Amino acid sequence: MKLSHRIIVSVSVALVALFALWAVVFTTTSKRQIYSRIDFILTQQSDKIISRFIENDSLPNSLSGMSGTMEFFIERVSPEYAKSHQAPVFQTDEEFIDDIQEDEIVREMSSVFQKQGIDYELTLSTQVFAWNDTLDFAIFSILTLAIALLVAIILIVSFIIIRNMRPLYRLTDWLRNRKATDKIPIPDNRIKVQEFKEIETVVLEASERSKQVYEEQKRFIGNASHEIQTPIAICQNRLELLVDETQLDEHQLTEIEKTLDTLGYISRLNKSLLLLSKIDNHQFEEEAEIEINKVVNQALENLGEIYESMEIGITLTEKQRIVVQMDPTLASSLVNNLLKNAFIHNQQGGNIAITLSDNTLAISNTGKNEALDAESVFKTFYRKDENSNSTGLGLAIVKAICAEYCFEISYQFIDNQHTFSVKFK
Secondary structure (H helix, E strand, O other): OOHHHHHHHHHHHHHHHHHHHHHHHHHHHHHHHHHHHHHHHHHHHHHHHHHHHHOOOOOOOEEEEOOEEEEEEEEEOOHHHHHHOOOOEEEEEEEEEOOOOEEEEEEEEEEEEEEOOEEEEEEEEEEOHHHHHHHHHHHHHHHHHHHHHHHHHHHHHHHHHHHHHHHHHHHHHHHHHOOOOOOOOOOOOOOOOHHHHHHHHHHHHHHHHHHHHHHHHHHHHHHHHHHHHHHHHHHHHHHHHHHHHOOOOHHHHHHHHHHHHHHHHHHHHHHHHHHHHHHHOOOOOOOEEEEHHHHHHHHHHHHHHHOHHHOOEEEEEEOOOOEEEEOHHHHHHHHHHHHHHHHHOOOOOOEEEEEEEOOEEEEEEOOOOOOOOOOOOOOOOOOOOOOOOOOOOHHHHHHHHHHHHOOEEEEEEEOOEEEEEEEOO
16 A cells, blocks of 8 residues: 555545544533533423422413423322432433324423422423434534534545655656666655755665665676686686696596586586576566567577487477567577476486477476475576586576566476476566
8 A cells, every 4th residue: 555545545544533422522512411401490490390389379270381282290299209319300201192193302390398297200201302402403404514614624645645655656666677787767746844955865876876885796797707708718728628638647637628618617617607697687677579589499409419419209280379578588598498498307208398489488307206395496507417517507597587587487397397488578
C-alpha cells in the first residue's frame, strides 16, 4: 500500500471512529436532556395536583402538557409501600394510544404523599412521541450535515496528501527506471517539504556514488581481464615453444601437458568469472531480436565437433520458432553453457534431446543415474563430480542471464534424464 493511501486510510478511520463516538454521545445526551425536561414538567404538575388534592379542591380529569395530554390517577397505598417509595420514581414505558391506534412511548412519574395521615400515590404520565419526533429530526439533520462534513474533510485531506507526495513518487519513478549506464535527467521536483528535500538529496548522492562504483567496477573488470589473460597466454606460448624446440623425455612432456591443461582451466575460469561479474553488473546493454533456434543449431554444430569422440546421439525437436529480445553475446552464452553442460556430464554413447516448444528450450541428457541438488545446481562452483573440463560456473552463468531477462530456469530428473528448461518471457 502506498504511503499516501495508508495515511488517508488511517486518517479516515480515525475521523469515522471519532464521528461515531460523537454521534453516540450526542444522541445519548440529547435524549437525556429531553427526558430531564419532561421530568421537570411532570414534577411541577405533580406538585400542583397533590396540593389541590390535599386542600380538597376539585381535580381536572386530565392536564395539557408540551407533548399532549397528561393523564393521572391517585390511589391509596399501604404504609409499608409508602415507606419503600418515598422518592419520586420516573420510568419510560409503552402504552396503546386510542387516538392513533398505536403503541407509543410514555414517560411516567409516581409520587407518594400523605393526606390526613393516609398514604396515597399519584401516577402522572405524558406522551413523548412529539419530543422524540423533534429529537429524531434534529439528530438526522445534524448527522447528515456531519457526514457531509466528514466526507469533505477526507477528500480535502486526501487531495493535500497526494499533492504533497507527488515529488516523492516522481523520485521513486526516476530511481525505478534508472540504470547505472543511463543518463536519465534528475526530476525537477521543486520540493517544498523539508523532509522530502533531504530524502532527494540523500538519494541523488547515493545514486551518484553507485554510478561511480559501477564505472570503477567496469574499469576493473576490463583491466583484470587483460592483466590476467595476458600472462596466462604468455605462459602457454612459452610452454608450447619449449615442447617444440627442446628435446624432452616422456615424463617431462607429460608434466608440461598437465601444466598446459591447468593453465587452460585457469583461463576458462577467469573468463567465466569475468563474464559472471559483467552480467551481475548489467554491463551488457545491447539488445537485438534473437532467434533461439539458430543459436541452438550453431552451438550444436560447434560442440558436436568438439565432443564427437563421445559418440553422443543428438535429437533436436523444433516445434516452435522462439524469438527473444536480448544481448546476442548472452544468448550465445546461455545456449552454449546449457549444451556444454549436457555434453560434459554425459556418458560415452549417451544421448541429448533438445526441444523448442511453448516458448521453452528444454535440454535433456543421460549421465549419472541420480538427481542433482535442484537448489544448489545453479550456485557457483557446484560440481557433483570432479570433472577437469568443468569450471563449476556454467549453470551459474545461465542462472544469472535468466535473472537478467526474467527468464525461468528449472531442473528436473525424470526417467534417468537430467533436464534443464528455460522458459522465455
